[in-house]
Amino acid sequence: MSDITLAPGTGVTPIPLGEVLPWAIFGGLILLLAIYFVGAEEGATSLFSGMYVHEFVHDGRHLLGFPCH
Amino acid sequence: MTRDLLIRGMIVGVIAGLLAFGFARVFGEPQVDSAIAFEEKMSQAANEAAEPELVTRATQAGIGLFTGIVVYSAALGGLFSLVFAFVYGRVSSFGPRSTAALLALAGFIAIVLVPDIKYPANPPAVGNPDTITARTELFFVMLVLSVGSLAVAVAFARRLHARYGAWNSTLIAGAAFVVFITLVQYLLPAINEVPEQFSPNVLWNFRIASLGIHAIVWATLGLLFGALAERLMVKQQPRYRLQTAR
Numbered sequence: 001m002s003d004i005t006l007a008p009g010t011g012v013t014p015i016p017l018g019e020v021l022p023w024a025i026f027g028g029l030i031l032l033l034a035i036y037f038v039g040a041e042e043g044a045t046s047l048f049s050g051m052y053v054h055e056f057v058h059d060g061r062h063l064l065g066f067p068c069h
Numbered sequence: 070m071t072r073d074l075l076i077r078g079m080i081v082g083v084i085a086g087l088l089a090f091g092f093a094r095v096f097g098e099p100q101v102d103s104a105i106a107f108e109e110k111m112s113q114a115a116n117e118a119a120e121p122e123l124v125t126r127a128t129q130a131g132i133g134l135f136t137g138i139v140v141y142s143a144a145l146g147g148l149f150s151l152v153f154a155f156v157y158g159r160v161s162s163f164g165p166r167s168t169a170a171l172l173a174l175a176g177f178i179a180i181v182l183v184p185d186i187k188y189p190a191n192p193p194a195v196g197n198p199d200t201i202t203a204r205t206e207l208f209f210v211m212l213v214l215s216v217g218s219l220a221v222a223v224a225f226a227r228r229l230h231a232r233y234g235a236w237n238s239t240l241i242a243g244a245a246f247v248v249f250i251t252l253v254q255y256l257l258p259a260i261n262e263v264p265e266q267f268s269p270n271v272l273w274n275f276r277i278a279s280l281g282i283h284a285i286v287w288a289t290l291g292l293l294f295g296a297l298a299e300r301l302m303v304k305q306q307p308r309y310r311l312q313t314a315r
Contacts, residue, residue, distance in 0.1 A: 013309050014158030015070050023071040024151045031151075034144040038137050043201055055124040058193075060137020063097040065181075065190030065279050067204040 039066040070302075070309070074150045077297045078290075082146020085289035086139035089282045093138060097282065098130050100275035104192035107267060111194065142286050149176065149290050153298065158309075160223060165298035165309075173291025179219040181283040184211045187254045190279035192271065196262045204260055214253050222246040 039061060041047060042054035054061075054069075061068045105126070112120075124133060149172070157168050188208050196204065222242040229238035263272060302309040 012158040012162055012164065015154050015309070017155075020071050020151070020154045023075055024155065027075055027147060028151055031144040031147045034140055038141045038144075040205060043205065045205075051123055055129065056133045057137035058124070059098065059101050059129045059134040060093075060141065062101060062190065062192055063093050063134070063275075063279050063282055064138065064141060065185060065283070067188075067196070067201060067208050068191070068193070069196060069198050069201055 039064065043068060071151070071154045073301055074154050074298060075147055077301065078146040078148075078150025078153070078294055079143050080146070081290055081294040081297065082143035082149070082286075083139060084293065085146060085286045086142030088289060089142060089285045090135050090138045092285055093134060093278065093282050094130075097275070097278040098134070100192055100271050100278060101130070102126075103268065103271045104194045104275065107264075107271075108194035111264065111266075138282070145286065146290055146294065149173070150294065150298075152176075153294070157302075160227065165302045166295040169295030169298055170291045173287045173294075175219060175223075176290075177283065177287040179216045180212065181280070181287065183215040183250055184208065185276075185280060185283075187211050187257060188260060189276050191262075192275040194264065195267060195272070200260075200262070207257060207260065211253070211257060215250065218246055218249050218253075 037053060038057050042051055043061070043066070058068065153169060153172055156172060157165065161168065161171075163171065188204070188211055222245055225245060226238045226242035229241055232238075233241065
């Protein structure tokens with residue numbers, strides 16, 4: 001019975017916001033950037049000139065349903 | 070804890086990406102090839118010069134497809150774990166496995182299914198290059214409205230919870246979400262750039278393959294991440310355990 005605590009009521013303890021936020025902000029930014037490169041770079045918008053990124057992930061972009069060209 | 074969850078989310082994302090790549094290779098690539106063959110036939114008929122091949126088809130269908138799907142899926146897995154870390158214990162009192170499964174279901178509906186109903190995936194040869202900016206904008210508007218309204222619906226269900234109970238408040242908020250999305254999809258402009266002679270069979274198979282890829286990714290995220298998070302949180306970190314009333 002060691003997993004039953006004396007705390008009244010039921011529920012689970014949330015992870016403190018202060019612990020989640022730094023990871024969410026910095027991790028979230030980098031991860032969204034990765035999705036941007038797979039999904040939209042050199043399509044509607046471009047950070048690099050040329051079409052290499054677009055052509056390289058071309059099939060994945062189509063099959064993942066991003067507007068491609 | 071968040072760091073441990075993020076690492077697990079990204080690892081599960083990579084595994085989901087590998088499974089989705091296998092599926093895409095078998096069920097998606099034949100449709101892409103048919104669409105490209107159609108594209109070439111049309112440009113030949115119009116006497117247009119063939120587009121120079123910057124990346125070979127073999128690379129696009131192999132390492133290119135692999136990279137695209139695995140990077141997308143790993144990033145999605147990471148984001149999934151971050152949202153999980155935020156909602157766990159805040160939205161419901163479900164344990165890690167149920168929270169992950171429900172979150173994945175919500176993600177699949179809001180990020181994949183709802184936008185896909187309005188602006189479905191298109192194979193090569195479908196879509197006018199001149200409208201790519203407008204199409205991309207509309208796609209992201211649909212995506213943001215879909216994710217935003219689902220988040221609002223969840224908050225709404227929580228407000229109704231005390232008065233109507235879990236079952237009825239979920240039904241009411243779910244119905245509100247469906248009505249709002251129907252209205253949005255009715256009002257947003259339709260896009261139809263499918264060429265007249267394009268095979269409807271290829272189009273259907275392509276779109277179903279696209280949905281299948283996403284279904285594999287989200288199912289893996291929900292179930293496998295849930296299992297890993299359960300092990301991490303319940304077995305190793307007693308403070309995140311379900312606290313049972315006495």
